Amino acid sequence: MNAPQTPPDLSHLWMPFTANRQYKANPRMLVAAKGMYYTSLDGRRMLDGTAGLWCVNAGHCREEITRAIAEQAGAMDYAPGFQLGHPLAFQAASAVAGLMPQGLDRIFFTNSGSESVDTALKIALAYHRARGEGQRTRLIGRERGYHGVGFGGISVGGIAANRKTFSGALLPAVDHLPHTHSLEHNAFSKGQPAWGAHLADELERILALHDPSTVAAVIVEPMAGSTGVLVPPKGYLERLREITSKHGILLIFDEVITAYGRLGAATASEYFGVTPDLITMAKGVSNAAVPAGAVAVKREVHDAIVEGVSGGIEFFHGYTYSAHPLAAAAVLATLDIYRRENLFARARELAPAFERAAHGLQDASHVVDVRNIGLVAGIELAPRPGAPGARAAEAFQRCFDGGLLVRYTGDTLAVSPPLIIEEAQIEEMFQTIRKVLKDIS
Secondary structure, three states, rough: OOOOOOOOOOOOOOOOOOOOHHHOOOOOEEEEEEEOEEEEEEEEEEEEEEHHHHHHOEEEOOOOHHHHHHHHHOOOOOOOOOOOOHHHHHHHHHHHHHOOOOOOOOOEEEOHHHHHHHHHHHHHHHHHHHHHOOOOOOOEEEOOOOOOOOHHHHHHOOHHHHHHHHHHOOOOOOEOOOOOOOOHHOOEEEEOOOOOHHHHHHHHHHHHHOHHEEEEEEEEEEOOOOOOOOOOOOOOOHHHHHHHOOOOOOEEEOOOOOOOOOOOOOOOOHHHOOOOOEEEEEEHHHHOOOEEEEEEEEHHHHHHHHOOOOOOOOOOEEEEEEEOHHHHHHHHHHHHHHHHHOOOHHHHHHHHHHHHHOOOOOHHHHEEEEEEEEOOEEEOOOOOOOOHHHHHHHHHHHHHOOEEOOOEEEEEEEOOOOOOOOOHHHHHHHHHHHHHHHOOO
């Protein structure tokens, strides 16, 4: 154990997505990280079962990335991206494009997944307008979908708690597909469930209601992570692609979680063999060492917007920190690690052992479902009567006390470790969860 540190003043920081009063009464703090482990404020080593927030895919504090950031900070800390450029921005775009599905080789840099989603939605609207179909303003999301916290993202998103406070100010022309989760039909599925592809046909009903010529884009997470690991049924994504293509609607895959190896491939699009028109990303693109995000855009979509204007700015959108020099350096160093260490293939090879260990919890206390794909699993717990979410919240705290970092949403525990995890650490992770579940009521 490392020497404990003195806690800081907690009063000034308003923490995101946190029960602030509860947290500050019993704070959990991390002060260092290396490889597969965090160090807590009280000096304990914590196995990182969540890759931070689904984002530290190559493990913590990789020397190659920190060195690239430091060297770039010493050479040029910032360069504006409006009407000016710097070489690393173009190099990083080329590197990202090289990992995307064929044809999605135009890259717009952002700083987060939320910004990537709002950017993609705006690109979709601009594309149809550039083609003379400005009436295509409607956007289709999905129940239980998470697309960040911008107004566009929460409008197409389908998590009620994220929407209700802001319901009067959400985008008006939005509808939602049903989610794909069904304990009755899909409990304890390994990989993609066999039941549920027909749920994609609800898109045809929604299009008939609104008129497909008014719809700009459909956005879904190929695997919905933040809502509790919802794996797409077999044939579901293929059907969405078929319907959107038939009606001239853009299909957006939100791959903020799934891109960069989480499923054992560069993208979920590659893993499932379904190519959308735009892919949003963040998290693993820079190994979370510097905030970074991007949208990969089909060349035809990009060209319609850029060539549709005779001169001047073609797309009135962007961020002060788009392709920030430090972020670009982190992206290049991160993608080099993925390539050099073959981490996507490593995740694919570890997936069967991960699946066995996850489904080994089928008989654990309170477990009503286990779902998995690649190196991600959701363990759904029976809720306590009258207290939904309380059981998973206690399990999260007890895992932390026992030296394991997991996530929880509702009554589902989620695990998504760095891709450098060893099989022994996989076993340790799920055995810790089993013990915790046995010890809670």
